[in-house]
Amino acid sequence: MKENRRDFIIKSTALAALSVAGLSGCSESRSKENEKRAGLKSVGATSQVEWPVTFGEGMPKLCVLADRDASLAEMRKLKQLGVDYVLVNGPKMPWTEKGLREIMDRFKPEGLTVINMMIGGFPNTVYGREGRDEEIKLLQDSIRAAGVAGLPVIEYNFYAHRLMEGYYEVKARGGAGTTAFDYERGKDAPHDPALGTPQTAESLWNNLTYLVKAIIPVAEKAGVRMAMHPNDPPIPVSHGHAQILATFNDWKRLLAIVDSPANGMTYDCGVVRELGEDPIEVLRYMGARDRINHMHYRNVTVEKPYVKYQEVFFDEGQVNLFAVMQEVFQQGYQFGLYPEHPRELDYDREHTGGTVMQPGGIKYPGGGGYAAQAYNVAYAKAMMQAVVSANGTGAKV
Amino acid sequence: MKDNRRDFIKKSASLAAALSVGGVTTAFSQTQAANKAPASAKAFARDGGMKFAFAMSPDSPRVPYAKQIDVMHAVSGVKRIEGLKPWDPEAIKATKEAWEKEGMKWTVVEGPPSLGEQTKLALSGRDEEISNFITFMKNLKQYGGVDVICYNWMPVISWARTTMDRPGRGGALVTSFDNEDIKNKPLTKYGEVSKDAMWKNLEYFLKAVVPEAEKIGMNLSLHPDDPQVHSIQGISRIMNSVENFDRMLKIMPSKYSGLTMCQGNFSLMGADIPALIRRWGKAGKINFVHFRNVQDLSGKIPSTKFTETFHDEGQIDMYASMKAYYDIGFKGTIRPDHVPTMYGEENTRPGYMTLGTLYAIGYMRGLAESIAKAGAKA
Numbered sequence: 001m002k003e004n005r006r007d008f009i010i011k012s013t014a015l016a017a018l019s020v021a022g023l024s025g026c027s028e029s030r031s032k033e034n035e036k037r038a039g040l041k042s043v044g045a046t047s048q049v050e051w052p053v054t055f056g057e058g059m060p061k062l063c064v065l066a067d068r069d070a071s072l073a074e075m076r077k078l079k080q081l082g083v084d085y086v087l088v089n090g091p092k093m094p095w096t097e098k099g100l101r102e103i104m105d106r107f108k109p110e111g112l113t114v115i116n117m118m119i120g121g122f123p124n125t126v127y128g129r130e131g132r133d134e135e136i137k138l139l140q141d142s143i144r145a146a147g148v149a150g151l152p153v154i155e156y157n158f159y160a161h162r163l164m165e166g167y168y169e170v171k172a173r174g175g176a177g178t179t180a181f182d183y184e185r186g187k188d189a190p191h192d193p194a195l196g197t198p199q200t201a202e203s204l205w206n207n208l209t210y211l212v213k214a215i216i217p218v219a220e221k222a223g224v225r226m227a228m229h230p231n232d233p234p235i236p237v238s239h240g241h242a243q244i245l246a247t248f249n250d251w252k253r254l255l256a257i258v259d260s261p262a263n264g265m266t267y268d269c270g271v272v273r274e275l276g277e278d279p280i281e282v283l284r285y286m287g288a289r290d291r292i293n294h295m296h297y298r299n300v301t302v303e304k305p306y307v308k309y310q311e312v313f314f315d316e317g318q319v320n321l322f323a324v325m326q327e328v329f330q331q332g333y334q335f336g337l338y339p340e341h342p343r344e345l346d347y348d349r350e351h352t353g354g355t356v357m358q359p360g361g362i363k364y365p366g367g368g369g370y371a372a373q374a375y376n377v378a379y380a381k382a383m384m385q386a387v388v389s390a391n392g393t394g395a396k397v
Numbered sequence: 398m399k400d401n402r403r404d405f406i407k408k409s410a411s412l413a414a415a416l417s418v419g420g421v422t423t424a425f426s427q428t429q430a431a432n433k434a435p436a437s438a439k440a441f442a443r444d445g446g447m448k449f450a451f452a453m454s455p456d457s458p459r460v461p462y463a464k465q466i467d468v469m470h471a472v473s474g475v476k477r478i479e480g481l482k483p484w485d486p487e488a489i490k491a492t493k494e495a496w497e498k499e500g501m502k503w504t505v506v507e508g509p510p511s512l513g514e515q516t517k518l519a520l521s522g523r524d525e526e527i528s529n530f531i532t533f534m535k536n537l538k539q540y541g542g543v544d545v546i547c548y549n550w551m552p553v554i555s556w557a558r559t560t561m562d563r564p565g566r567g568g569a570l571v572t573s574f575d576n577e578d579i580k581n582k583p584l585t586k587y588g589e590v591s592k593d594a595m596w597k598n599l600e601y602f603l604k605a606v607v608p609e610a611e612k613i614g615m616n617l618s619l620h621p622d623d624p625q626v627h628s629i630q631g632i633s634r635i636m637n638s639v640e641n642f643d644r645m646l647k648i649m650p651s652k653y654s655g656l657t658m659c660q661g662n663f664s665l666m667g668a669d670i671p672a673l674i675r676r677w678g679k680a681g682k683i684n685f686v687h688f689r690n691v692q693d694l695s696g697k698i699p700s701t702k703f704t705e706t707f708h709d710e711g712q713i714d715m716y717a718s719m720k721a722y723y724d725i726g727f728k729g730t731i732r733p734d735h736v737p738t739m740y741g742e743e744n745t746r747p748g749y750m751t752l753g754t755l756y757a758i759g760y761m762r763g764l765a766e767s768i769a770k771a772g773a774k775a
Binding site: 078314320347376379382389 | 568709739762767771
């Protein structure tokens with residue numbers, strides 16, 4: 001264990017050096033522009049915006065996860081939460097313009113716009129195996145199709161393996177479920193031969209670099225932004241495989257591979273805190289470089305960064321979600337903001353079909369459903385309206 | 398630019414540490430120390446210092462939901478116990494104990510017993526009703542520890558809606574009212590009841606009750622008429638304008654004769670809600686809040702029609718309203734009111750179903766936290 005971690009630290013620390021030069025280019029004008037656009041200044045006690053507050057250009061877009069084949073009833077179920085945007089798991093590659101339009105157009109009549117589709121299914125690329133060029137070709141074609149279809153963001157991730165064994169439920173207030181994580185529970189988990197050769201950080205970085213260099217120019221040309229979700233749980237090793245997107249330095253290194261807003265990330269304020277980093281600092285770093293292409297909004301209480309933490313209710317925990325929301329507007333961030341990981345409430349335990357599945361159909365221990373999601377989305381929306389109102393920026397489109 | 402330089406310095410520093418002999422672990426622990434979880438914001442008041450509550454009885458299936466989203470105050474009637482009147486000490490004690498068993502605090506009685514048609518319409522038996530009401534107040538304070546009673550001045554026809562299942566956002570069901578639909582309904586058995594009569598009866602009640610409330614410290618909180626039209630089926634409504642509330646407050650001026658700030662109804666009277674909260678709040682008249690929003694008004698004042706909404710989508714400036722409560726230092730009970738019925742719910746109690754209530758609490762808490770944190774920083 002110790003060795004693994006040290007290994008992990010050595011690499012990430014040393015690599016920070018590489019990112020310094022690569023990123024400074026685009027930031028100055030960007031942050032000034034953002035300040036101008038957001039026009040942020042305090043204007044007294046009463047808000048000067050028209051109610052109900054809506055969110056226009058240059059503002060985050062509150063969204064929730066939908067099934068891409070959602071029925072009309074399911075779409076309305078989400079619409080009731082007060083969102084105008086959804087993210088969906090994309091179809092199997094290769095995506096086609098027609099296929100994407102069919103998905104996106106189905107949501108339109110219900111007042112929902114697909115702002116992000118997740119793409120997956122490129123294991124050979126992750127493992128650097130034979131067949132990766134074919135996968136990358138599929139990815140490139142899919143990104144082009146997204147550009148033509150008008151899908152602004154594609155989210156992806158890069159794990160050789162994800163350590164689900166570390167998650168367990170901790171009962172919190174009133175018996176509600178929270179999702180705790182302890183690396184100790186899974187750090188010695190054996191390697192699974194079915195998943196291929198254990199990946200070192202070095203090999204994964206090589207593979208990731210190969211991928212990013214191949215797809216970002218395509219995305220840039222297609223007018224599509226790529227959002228890399230960080231490794232979560234952000235641990236050094238899972239079943240013998242290194243995790244290379246699990247520190248702030250890792251993220252900086254990813255962003256430096258190709259200097260383009262198309263090469264962005266999912267900013268997850270929960271994961272940031274799991275690393276023991278400051279959510280505002282990381283948000284400013286990425287925002288100033290225009291690299292936040294999707295966002296996850298949630299809270300967490302960390303006992304030991306990278307190792308032991310608990311995903312808690314939005315209204316508790318160590319992330320100042322209001323400060324994050326203020327900064328998000330300050331940055332002029334304008335893509336999806338997804339309040340995620342609802343806690344498990346009795347209402348959802350008692351009502352079938354209540355569970356909100358995460359991408360890939362994962363049900364986290366202590367993770368909840370629609371009732372808890374209603375609470376989270378309303379909380380996030382209130383904060384968005386509060387920021388707009390306090391700033392008096394006039395939110396009408 | 399500044400950000401970049403700071404980042405650069407930080408990186409160089411950690412790099413330097415990493416490169417020194419045995420520096421790797423050092424770098425790691427330093428990073429950890431530097432990024433320790435911040436102490437909670439200075440003087441930050443959770444929920445803006447207010448008491449968030451559900452309206453429910455202690456045996457409601459919603460009690461566990463309330464505890465799970467950390468809503469620990471209850472707006473509740475007195476437990477019905479065979480052989481006991483609701484103003485009997487034993488009934489009140491049992492209610493208090495039931496809430497304590499749940500770890501929750503009972504703070505408000507809404508729709509009190511022994512305040513009905515006899516008093517509001519001056520029928521025979523009114524003095525007995527008022528006498529029992531006074532007994533209720535005293536026992537509620539003494540044995541229940543509750544010091545807010547929310548009452549209304551709507552005899553016979555109380556809360557009324559003409560539609561209970563109007564499709565709202567995403568097909569959620571909301572209630573609505575349109576006077577057109579009921580204006581031709583027949584008189585009740587009480588015939589025409591004039592505004593003057595309603596005022597006289599209210600005055601009689603306040604003169605009898607307010608001095609007793611003062612003695613024991615019970616906050617009487619008159620709820621506006623809902624709907625706040627001029628009359629329904631011949632029975633006049635008088636608590637349907639801001640001016641009339643000001644008039645009511647002057648009948649027996651007292652710290653203990655106040656009102657329930659039901660945002661929806663006052664908004665339908667044409668009031669600027671945040672301004673009204675500040676005015677009445679500074680005068681110490683707001684004892685209890687119904688946090689609520691409305692839309693689709695008739696254009697007349699008071700509005701002859703309206704539709705309930707989700708809290709985030711109506712005409713009332715909810716941010717400025719919450720900020721007004723915070724600024725006046727309101728520390729009392731506040732509950733969401735009239736929530737839409739959402740996906741998967743049977744519309745068995747329009748306006749009071751669970752999902753919409755959870756949504757409303759999330760919304761209220763998000764607003765209150767934003768305001769309290771912005772305030773704490775300044």
